[in-house]
Amino acid sequence: GAGVSQSPSNKVTEKGKDVELRCDPISGHTALYWYRQRLGQGLEFLIYFQGNSAPDKSGLPSDRFSAERTGESVSTLTIQRTQQEDSAVYLCASSLEASRAYEQYFGPGTRLTVT
């Protein structure tokens, strides 16, 4: 079956512009995560969605970052007024929380470059 997909795969934007990144999770997966991976660093948790519960936004680095998810489907991560330090690979993962005990399936990522 189809895995987690993300679009675009690459995004180059000018400092100060807004960007929107998209994640399509595996069908039926109730949990969805966003991570940021800066060059040479580990994955940094950003936000977590679980079904219809309130999302865990504790990892969002500033109020320029926001994310939405409609039900158990597509999620979008929006970065407003981008800064050069936002340059990173943004990874999305989904999980069938109910049964596979936290196993996450990752998408290929979106490489964001802010010039």
Added chain:
Amino acid sequence: AQSVTQLDSQVPVFEEAPVELRCNYSSSVSVYLFWYVQYPNQGLQLLLKYLSGSTLVKGINGFEAEFNKSQTSFHLRKPSVHISDTAEYFCAVRPPDSNQFYFGTGTSLTVIP
């Protein structure tokens, strides 16, 4: 908050030699432990996980890891590596009462022919 330390950023090893990739975490309480692998130009995929029970966990592609609670470690091992094992390896922990995964900075394994 948890922290995860992968002591070796790069590990070169000859083909068919054994390898150990080290992972230590900060918590003294129970956690779930994971190793993920990222092959070149691919997404992360789960290699193995420890939730409870036997401290020796076997994963895909001949990898295994051993949970050591007293040393708060979860080192990854393979007795004989192949060229195809060249990849980035990430250790991760998750407290049972949390939604968050905490990842290490990764270890780049390069298998030399």
